Every structure is written in structure tokens, then in C-alpha cells.
Amino acid sequence: xxxxxxxxxxxxxxxxxxxxxxxxxxxxxxxxxxxxxxxxxxxxxxxxxxxxxxxxxxxxxxxxxxxxxxxxxxxxxxxxxxxxxxxxxxxxxxxxxxxxxxxxxxxxxxxxxxxxxxxxxxxxxxxxxxxxxxxxxxxxxxxxxxxxxxxxxxxxxxxxxxxxxxxxxxxxxxxxxxxxxxxxxxxxxxxxxxxxxxxxxxxxxxxxxxxxxxxxxxxxxxxxxxxxx
Amino acid sequence: xxxxxxxxxxxxxxxxxxxxxxxxxxxxxxxxxxxxxxxxxxxxxxxxxxxxxxxxxxxxxxxxxxxxxxxxxxxxxxxxxxxxxxxxxxxxxxxxxxxxxxxxxxxxxxxxxxxxxxxxxxxxxxxxxxxxxxxxxxxxxxxxxxxxxxxxxxxxxxxxxxxxxxxxxxxxxxxxxxxxxxxxxxxxxxxxxxxxxxxxxxxxxxxx
Numbered sequence: 001x002x003x004x005x006x007x008x009x010x011x012x013x014x015x016x017x018x019x020x021x022x023x024x025x026x027x028x029x030x031x032x033x034x035x036x037x038x039x040x041x042x043x044x045x046x047x048x049x050x051x052x053x054x055x056x057x058x059x060x061x062x063x064x065x066x067x068x069x070x071x072x073x074x075x076x077x078x079x080x081x082x083x084x085x086x087x088x089x090x091x092x093x094x095x096x097x098x099x100x101x102x103x104x105x106x107x108x109x110x111x112x113x114x115x116x117x118x119x120x121x122x123x124x125x126x127x128x129x130x131x132x133x134x135x136x137x138x139x140x141x142x143x144x145x146x147x148x149x150x151x152x153x154x155x156x157x158x159x160x161x162x163x164x165x166x167x168x169x170x171x172x173x174x175x176x177x178x179x180x181x182x183x184x185x186x187x188x189x190x191x192x193x194x195x196x197x198x199x200x201x202x203x204x205x206x207x208x209x210x211x212x213x214x215x216x217x218x219x220x221x222x223x224x225x226x227x228x229x
Numbered sequence: 230x231x232x233x234x235x236x237x238x239x240x241x242x243x244x245x246x247x248x249x250x251x252x253x254x255x256x257x258x259x260x261x262x263x264x265x266x267x268x269x270x271x272x273x274x275x276x277x278x279x280x281x282x283x284x285x286x287x288x289x290x291x292x293x294x295x296x297x298x299x300x301x302x303x304x305x306x307x308x309x310x311x312x313x314x315x316x317x318x319x320x321x322x323x324x325x326x327x328x329x330x331x332x333x334x335x336x337x338x339x340x341x342x343x344x345x346x347x348x349x350x351x352x353x354x355x356x357x358x359x360x361x362x363x364x365x366x367x368x369x370x371x372x373x374x375x376x377x378x379x380x381x382x383x384x385x386x387x388x389x390x391x392x393x394x395x396x397x398x399x400x401x402x403x404x405x406x407x408x409x410x411x412x413x414x415x416x417x418x419x420x421x422x423x424x425x426x427x428x429x430x431x432x433x434x435x436x437x
Contacts, residue, residue, distance in 0.1 A: 081382040086317040095307030
């Protein structure tokens with residue numbers, strides 16, 4: 001008992017390290033959103049038209065809708081396992097700030113879903129006729145957009161913990177909040193594909209990230225406390 | 230650790246239409262074990278969860294060292310461990326990885342300290358195996374090691390001897406005894422006695 005208690009930052013880092021380790025021990029959950037994203041984006045050229053000019057025109061929309069739905073699909077897993085095996089309960093009793101622990105969980109969730117999606121997005125864009133020069137822009141916008149979605153989604157995931165099969169309810173709750181991300185994200189991607197500067201929509205995306213990063217963990221912590229009842 | 234006291238008065242809790250806790254009062258001091266007894270459904274688990282704040286109390290107060298726990302929840306939680314029916318161990322991690330996480334959340338821990346704790350609870354020989362492959366009793370031993378590592382004054386235990394063999398039940402008694410000797414206090418929901426010397430023992434029957 002000589003050492004002082006762990007700092008909130010250490011605790012959040014432990015949560016991230018553990019969630020990453022768990023995901024690599026059991027990669028199915030990691031691969032599911034990615035497989036969904038790849039499937040949807042490869043089906044479009046088959047069903048719309050193989051003409052590159054036409055595909056390039058719809059590419060931002062296709063990439064973003066697919067990425068958004070893939071990320072939404074993954075949100076359902078965010079807290080569910082931890083709620084079932086009593087981990088969340090112990091988080092609340094650990095003497096650590098629940099807000100910081102959930103911040104760690106959400107960050108890990110983004111590293112496991114948002115980052116792979118944003119790495120895959122330029123590749124899938126390429127199959128839709130997007131020039132390789134737009135790759136960096138696409139990667140950046142999807143990374144920022146999925147980060148905002150992970151944080152906003154953490155509120156929804158926490159609120160639906162008490163609901164059996166809360167996946168549908170979660171989507172309905174989160175979708176309206178995700179619309180601004182979709183609008184700015186696909187606009188930035190569109191500009192990047194056209195070779196134009198895309199900083200303006202990116203800054204708006206960044207603002208959403210900052211806002212959700214500051215408020216979402218607090219709201220999620222409050223919702224988790226209610227669900228533990 | 231010594232000189233701590235947990236006091237609760239007039240605890241009332243409803244579960245939908247059922248009045249589960251009807252004005253429960255209790256006091257536990259350093260070196261004492263309070264055994265909660267009663268038939269199934271008498272509210273032993275509910276009381277334990279209400280004491281640590283997981284269940285919402287309609288009425289009544291809980292005091293830790295004569296201070297209302299509502300004033301300093303984080304401080305109260307930092308002084309207690311609650312061990313429920315199902316230990317919160319991740320099946321895909323090994324016992325020592327699980328312990329490293331839970332102990333680390335509270336304070337920086339070394340691998341040696343984790344190994345020592347697992348030696349004490351007889352979990353060292355299977356500590357490197359994924360928890361998925363362990364039996365229920367072996368998991369319980371890993372969870373008991375987490376209790377030792379936490380090094381906090383207040384233990385709230387829900388049926389601590391579940392799934393344990395005779396030797397394991399003796400181990401729980403020994404752990405509890407050492408904890409009480411060191412000035413710790415504990416509340417345990419039990420169906421049969423834990424084998425603690427009567428001088429340290431108090432009992433609260435929730436059936437009556």
C-alpha cells in the first residue's frame with residue numbers, strides 16, 4: 001500500500017491495452033465491420049454500372065454510407081460484453097473515474113474499427129475509380145468521421161445496455177446525430193476526389209470530434225451508472 | 230487499515246412490487262466479519278450491492294468511517310472490493326493478465342506481487358492458462374487473488390466459497406482471518422459458516 005493510486009490516465013491506458021489484446025485474441029469482431037464495408041463497396045460497381053466516370057461520381061456517397069453503417073454495426077459490441085460479465089460493474093466500483101475508463105474503452109473501439117475502416121477506404125475508393133492521389137484525403141476524413149461516431153455512439157451504446165437486442169434502438173438513436181458527420185465527411189471526400197482543397201468540411205468534422213470527445217464520455221458514464229441498477 | 234467502521238441505518242429497497250430491504254441496520258468494525266444469512270431471495274445480494282452503491286436505496290444512509298458515502302463515492306469505492314457470484318474475468322485472457330488489469334486499475338502492480346497473490350490462493354499453477362479453460366473453482370481462486378491484491382480494508386463477498394473444494398473453503402477462511410487480523414472488515418453473504426472464530430463474528434439474518 002506504499003504506492004499511490006493509479007492515475008485516471010493510467011487506468012484509461014490499461015483499458016485500451018486490454019481491449020486491444022482481447023480483440024487480437026478473438027479477431028472475429030474486428031473483422032465483421034471491415035468485411036461489411038468491403039462487401040457493400042464492391043457490390044456497387046456490379047449493380048450500378050462498371051463505367052468509371054459514373055462510379056467516381058457516386059464514390060463519396062458509397063464510401064461514406066458503407067463506412068457509417070459498418071461503424072454503427074460495430075457500436076453494438078462496444079459495452080455489451082463488459083456489461084454481461086460484470087466488468088462495467090467493477091469499473092464503477094474501482095474508485096477510478098468511470099468517465100476516463102469509458103473514454104479508454106471508446107478510444108480502443110475506434111482503434112479497432114475506425115482505423116481499419118479508414119485504412120481500407122482509399123483501397124475501396126480505388127476500386128470505384130477514385131484517383132490514388134485522393135487516398136490520403138479519404139483516409140483522413142474517414143478516420144475523423146469514425147472517431148466522432150465512436151464517441152457519439154458510446155452514449156447510445158450505454159443508453160441501450162438495459163435493452164434486450166438494443167441494436168436497432170441504438171441505430172435509431174444515433175443515426176440523426178450521425179447525419180452531420182455523413183454530410184461533412186462525404187463533402188470532404190468529394191472535394192478530395194476532385195483535387196480541390198477540402199479543409200473547410202474537415203474543420204467542421206474536427207469540431208464535431210472535439211465536441212463529442214469532451215461531452216460523450218460524461219454522458220456515457222451517467223448512462224452506464226443507470227444501467228447497473 | 231485499522232479503526233475503520235462501516236455503518237448503515239434504515240435501509241429500504243424495493244424491487245418493483247417487492248419490499249426487499251425493510252429498514253436494515255448494521256455496523257461492522259475493524260477486525261469483524263458480518264455474515265449475512267437468510268433463505269434464497271431474502272435480499273443478501275441486494276444488500277451487498279446496495280451497500281456499495283450498485284443498487285439504488287429508496288431510503289437510508291451508509292456511513293464509511295462516519296462519513297456519508299454519498300459525499301465521497303470514489304473514496305469509498307477505493308476502500309472496498311465487491312466480489313459477486315461471477316468473477317469478472319475475461320475468458321480469453323490468462324488469470325495473471327486479468328489480475329494485472331484489475332490490480333493495475335487501483336494502483337501500480339508488479340508481476341511478482343501478482344504471482345505472490347496467486348501463490349497464496351493456489352492459482353499460480355494455472356495462472357498462465359486462458360480463463361476459458363479453467364474450472365469454476367479455479368476461476369474463483371483467481372478472483373480471490375484479486376481480492377488479496379486490492380489490499381483494501383472492506384471486503385464485500387457474495388458466497389465466497391461457491392464452487393470451491395474443501396481445501397479452497399479452508400483457504401477462504403484463512404484469507405478472511407488474515408484480513409481481519411490486519412484490521413480489515415468484511416461482509417459476506419453465506420449459506421453455511423465460514424469457520425471464523427466466534428469472537429470476530431457477527432450475524433445478520435435477513436429472513437426474519
